[in-house]
Amino acid sequence: MKMDISHIMQNSNTNLEPFTEKDLTTAISHLKHGKASGLDGITPEMVKHLGVNGRGWLLSLLNKCATSLKIPKIWKRAKVVALLKPGKDPTSPKSYRPISLLCTIYKLYEHMILARILPPVEEHLSVDQAGFRPGCSCCSQVLNLTQYIEDGFENKQITGTVFVDLTAAYDTVNHRALIFKVAQIVQNSTMVRIIESLLSNRRFHVEMDGKKSRWYNKDNGLPQGSVLAPVLFNIYTNDQPQYPNIHRVLSFKEHVTKLKGKLGSRTSLLSKLTSTNWGADPKTLRHIALALYNSTGEYCAPVWARWCHAHKIDAELNKAYRIITGVLKSTPLPALYRITGIPPPYIPCKTITKVERHKQLNNPRHSLFGHQEVRQRLKSRKSFTSVEATDPSQAASHRRECWQEYDNGQHNEALPDPEEKLPPGSNLRRKEWATLTLLLRR
Numbered sequence: 001m002k003m004d005i006s007h008i009m010q011n012s013n014t015n016l017e018p019f020t021e022k023d024l025t026t027a028i029s030h031l032k033h034g035k036a037s038g039l040d041g042i043t044p045e046m047v048k049h050l051g052v053n054g055r056g057w058l059l060s061l062l063n064k065c066a067t068s069l070k071i072p073k074i075w076k077r078a079k080v081v082a083l084l085k086p087g088k089d090p091t092s093p094k095s096y097r098p099i100s101l102l103c104t105i106y107k108l109y110e111h112m113i114l115a116r117i118l119p120p121v122e123e124h125l126s127v128d129q130a131g132f133r134p135g136c137s138c139c140s141q142v143l144n145l146t147q148y149i150e151d152g153f154e155n156k157q158i159t160g161t162v163f164v165d166l167t168a169a170y171d172t173v174n175h176r177a178l179i180f181k182v183a184q185i186v187q188n189s190t191m192v193r194i195i196e197s198l199l200s201n202r203r204f205h206v207e208m209d210g211k212k213s214r215w216y217n218k219d220n221g222l223p224q225g226s227v228l229a230p231v232l233f234n235i236y237t238n239d240q241p242q243y244p245n246i247h248r249v250l251s252f253k254e255h256v257t258k259l260k261g262k263l264g265s266r267t268s269l270l271s272k273l274t275s276t277n278w279g280a281d282p283k284t285l286r287h288i289a290l291a292l293y294n295s296t297g298e299y300c301a302p303v304w305a306r307w308c309h310a311h312k313i314d315a316e317l318n319k320a321y322r323i324i325t326g327v328l329k330s331t332p333l334p335a336l337y338r339i340t341g342i343p344p345p346y347i348p349c350k351t352i353t354k355v356e357r358h359k360q361l362n363n364p365r366h367s368l369f370g371h372q373e374v375r376q377r378l379k380s381r382k383s384f385t386s387v388e389a390t391d392p393s394q395a396a397s398h399r400r401e402c403w404q405e406y407d408n409g410q411h412n413e414a415l416p417d418p419e420e421k422l423p424p425g426s427n428l429r430r431k432e433w434a435t436l437t438l439l440l441r442r
Contacts, residue, residue, distance in 0.1 A: 016190040018063045019112050024055060027111035031104065038103035039077050047104055062109050066190075069197045075106035077215075078204040078223060100204065100224035110227035113194060117186050121231060124185045125238055128367065132230035135365035139300045139356065144367035146303050147384055154377045170229060171221035175199050178236050185235060195228070252304040256312050259296065263316035266292040270323050279430040282422055285324045286340065293317060298348055302356040305349035306382040314345045326434030334407050339437050341421045343403045351399050354390035361389055396420075 031044040050058065065071045079101045088095030122133070128144075130136035145161065152159040166172075178199075183192045202218040222229040270289060273280045280288075297313060304310060318333065321340045325331075337344055360368045373385050390398050403418040416423035425436045 013188045014190055016066065016116075016188065019059060019066065021055070021059060023112050023115060024059045024062070024108075026115065027108050028055075030111050031108060035104075036101050038101050038106070039074055039079055040103045040105065042104045044104055047108060058105070058108075061105075062112060065109060066194060069193050071106070071109070071198070075103050075109075076198075076202045078102055078202070078225070080204050080206045080224075082206060082208045098206075098224060100226075102223065102225050107225075107227050110198075113191070113198075114228055114231060117182075117191060117195075118231065120187065121185055121235060125234055126240075127365075129234055129238065130367060132234060133365070135363055136367070139302060140360070140367040142300050142303045143356070143360070143384055147368060147371065150381060150383045151374045153381055154374045154383075156377075168221075170224060170233060173221050173233065173236050175220060178232060181235050181238070182232070185238075195232070198228070199223075252307050253309045255304055256309040260313050260316055262296050263293060263313055263320075266296070267316055267319045267323070270320055274323060274326075274430060276326070276434065277431045281430070282324055282426040282433055286342070286422060289320045289324060290342070293320060294348075297345070298352055301349040302353040302384060302387075305346070305353060306384075306387070310349070311346070317345045325437045326430065327437050335415055337403070338407070338415045338418055339423060341416075341419060341423070343399050343418070343420065344406055347399050347402045347406070350402065351390065351395050353384070353387055354398065355392050355395055357384065357387045358389040358391055360384075 028048055031047060033044060033048075035044050037043045047058075081099045081101065082096040083099055084090055085095055085097055125133070128141075130138065130141045149159045151157075175196075179192060179196050182195055183189075186192055199222075202223060203215050204218060205215050206213040222232055270285065270292065273288070274285060279285070297317065318336065321336050321342060322329065322331070325336065325339045327336060327339065333344070360366045360371070363369060368384075371385060373383075376383070376386070399420070400418065407418050425433065428436060
């Protein structure tokens, strides 16, 4: 492998243009507010508020690091904080999630390097790789798989799948193999040497309950929290085998059952915040409910929301809406949705599915882009490719139209119009709000 790397390096470009003020400004804009500092104590906010002279000095430092292939030793040091995973045994080391804190200036340097290597890397990455790539998502990958299974049903074929879970994936990356693959793709010997220098001689220590461990060397693997780590891992796994080409009936019954259980536990949490005569105000309850339920209840909706078991989660969502409004269980569902200012559960899922269909048709990076539809043989199957597309900019209007169509038979003039907001009076105290919603319901 050494011989192969040397051959690639000899035949690759050695020129590396200096970083510019524009490169620095773009990299600084990518630093996130509120992130903890590394061992140097410098926060992202400090960097973002640097003046002209400060930025000029910083740009000179980063260019010096690139030309000399050296960085300050403290940039290769990491403080690892161990956080206990929810519901895990605190006596087991595997129950903790390590959070690696790196120096902010080092991450800024990585942002600038990433901007240089990303274009050639994106050209070489497999179209099936969706992790850490703009325009790609886990949902599109699941759709790709389920659509392949659907097409198999239509063609009287059986589909088998193998799922591989990589334990401690980042920690097992071999540096020599990674550098070889980076050299093949980047084709710039100077940039390859920079990346090699960033990975070498790294050290870390663990802090927990106010105590510090000794320093450990990191000879393999990618640094947690690194800006470059996701892209480097994509490069490392890019040469996996490519093939042209579950549940027995693919009805998502088990998924919906587990999802209903998750939503039920979140309903229990929401109920702790209110009662008949006291509780959080309706706006707070609504915000919490949307945050708790949307992230789970609508995740990968384009994959499963078209099937017959999808409606089973509606009961848990309706419980949450009754907690927000304080109405009785006998309240008609159309009235419940109007008072909460939240559309019926199937409408957001339907809209998300149509928006995903638009992405699939128009985004070349979508896993199903250019998919050739097969002739439908089974009327009971509901293929994703049969869904009508909706432009993302029209998503809100589509939800409103579907809601109005659903609510067409509701003639109670006291109820607010179908809009995604609470009606007037939502600033009242819990008891008065519950009384108002009861009157609106009638």
